[in-house]
Amino acid sequence: MASVLIVDDERSMRDFLKILLEKEGHQVTTADSGTRALETLSKLAVDVIVSDIRMPGMTGIELLETVKEHTPELPVIMITAFASPDDAVLAMKNGAFDYISKPFNVDEIKSVIESATNKNLSTQKNQELSTTFPEIIGKSREMLKIFDMIRRVAPTPANVLIYGESGTGKELVAQAIHEHSKVASQNFVPITCSAIPEDLMESELFGHVKGAFTGAINDKSGLFNEADNGTAFLDEIGELTPIIQTKLLRVLQEREIKPVGGTRTKSINVRIIAATNKILEDEIRAGRFREDLFYRLAVVPLRVPSLRERKDDVPLLVDHFLKKYSRRLGKQIQEMSSYAMQVLMNYNFPGNVRELENIIERGVALENSNIILPESLSFAGGMKQSQSETPLHPANSLMQAAESEEELYDLGIERVIANLEKRLISHTLTKTNNSKMKAAEMLQISFRSLRYKVKKYGLS
Ligand SMILES: Nc1ncnc2c1ncn2[C@@H]1O[C@H](COP(=O)(O)OP(=O)(O)OP(=O)(O)O)[C@@H](O)[C@H]1O
Ligand SMILES: [Mg+2]
The missing domain is CATH 3.40.50.300 (P-loop containing nucleotide triphosphate hydrolases)
Incomplete structure (x- = not known):
């Protein structure tokens, strides 16, 4: 059972959805405008919002934007008219969980609500x-x-x-x-x-x-x-x-x-x-x-997200490609050394899964032992290239933050890290042609905190 907030200026729509969702066992609250919806949200804990897009006053997209700003995790489902696919595109682009289109298909509504309320899908x-x-x-x-x-x-x-x-x-x-x-x-x-x-x-x-x-x-x-x-x-x-x-x-x-x-x-x-x-x-x-x-x-x-955005899939993919190429090349390699894995986890994969696949294929081909060592990993353009692509490469990053080991201890940890952060941000901004939006995404921090750091380090 979930608590659902329905936002629509048309009464018949609100009633229809309310009856439908209550029958499914959900607890339903309704609002007839975006402003009312925000009022309700300030008083009531809600699991999912279902909102019309075209409403007088605050539009559904504006409501969506406001909700995403304050509670990004709260799923919002938008109602679009069948005849306006551009609304659907707009909704998805603004972070809607999904959209349902009028005329309604009851099964579709049920399944969309169901997956929105199961945000944290069970392991099963x-x-x-x-x-x-x-x-x-x-x-x-x-x-x-x-x-x-x-x-x-x-x-x-x-x-x-x-x-x-x-x-x-x-x-x-x-x-x-x-x-x-x-x-x-x-x-x-x-x-x-x-x-x-x-x-x-x-x-x-x-x-x-x-x-x-x-x-x-x-x-x-x-x-x-x-x-x-x-x-x-x-x-x-x-x-x-x-x-x-x-x-x-x-x-x-x-x-x-x-x-x-x-x-x-x-x-x-x-x-x-x-x-x-x-x-x-x-x-x-x-x-x-x-x-x-x-x-x-x-x-x-x-x-489809880049591999950088889902690094937790790297070990799974490594395992998959190791098996694939060991079989294909007739080798007995079943695993990565933990340092080799660490190097991969710190790499940012500009070529995504295809690049990871190539790295593993080459690694399996080059490796003579039955475990992949870091030496057998070669990145596009050679290891040098990979290190500049990998500002956080474990062995290299500290040295980049200071001229020498002595200086490193002179500066102390705080300043070394700040130094490193500054270089990493500057490096990323160069890569993204100064797009703060893209840089924030690549560095996995919010736009706001990137903007703050850029200012702090005088990087703009
Ligand atoms: N999630 C994945 N699991 C297993 N293999 C994958 C995965 N994603 C990509 N690959 C493999 O990576 C390679 C590239 O994938 P694919 O050709 O689908 O990429 P693409 O997005 O179409 O790239 P491009 O834009 O360059 O055409 C393929 O060999 C594919 O099998
Ligand atoms: Mg392709």
Whole structure:
């Protein structure tokens, strides 16, 4: 049983949700505006908020922002109209736990509330979630959230946009969504948008008829045809040229395709999963990506976290890759020396899981004993490079904070640490092109405390 606060200016909506959730055994309080909701929150302990977005006065998004500022852990579920996917995007971007769209699907509401109130998913549920997706390794909170999203979005026909840094596992997530979808027995057809020259792209996507252009010696069916009734995976979608973007948008709107040089259109029914390591909102702002196409593709946006954000998965991944490559290379290596593990835990993995996988593969290949020693770990660009990538590398960091060991003791621990902190922040700011937001994220501190430290050390 959970205490749920429902915020909606429409009385019928409040009543409907109240009755539904009380039947489920929850304790329900209602508010008819954002302001009233905040009043209630100051007096009452609540486990989850369900709020409409469009309300007179304070909007649902403003309420969400305020709640996230004061109680970031409190899950907020937003109600969006079916016809406005951009509301859903906005809600998720502002930290909503999830959204439900009108007209309501009762089962959906129940399951969303259920997962919001089970914030700290029981270990049994964790186990269940991580065994549902055996190919995707991870038990961190961030990954469990991804598993939960996959489980919920997979059976729907909604287009999904997967974004995240290179090497985070976006393609694995796309495959998992298809495999848990209702069209799992149909084709999953991947295409890498950046790998195909522009003049061939249209024919790759929609096919062509014999004789459509020089070299078109036969009919070609194209991605959408092959993925008909199944899933098309458009990888590196951020690389699509403007012309192809426009054509793709039309296909998504009209649900029919016409092969290059052909005269007849054909209806198609394809679920699109797109992936990108770019921030498409930035591409839109720069005029490189169509906003209307973005909203068609990102009905459900899914962000795959970087490995830096889920370091607690590193040992699990190491174990997985050690087994994989020991088997493949016919070696008997079962473990890492604890110092080698420590080096990995302190590394920041700009190349994410793919980089970790490469490190382990090389380590297994190079190691002659049956345990991986730090010497067998080589980082992209060599060990030197890795140390500058790893300001917290255990052996190096102290020396970076002072010129010599003598000076180190002269300064005393407080100043050595401050020195180190200053260098680390400055290093990170350089890496992020002075984006304090990104730097704070990488250093895992709040924006506010980063801003404070930047000022304190005169770094701006
Ligand atoms: N959670 C994970 N568990 C196991 N293997 C993983 C995981 N995440 C990524 N990998 C492995 O790392 C490699 C990179 O993953 P993938 O190709 O899915 O990344 P990506 O996000 O699509 O990267 P890019 O943006 O560069 O295309 C693959 O070999 C994949 O199997
Ligand atoms: Mg990929």
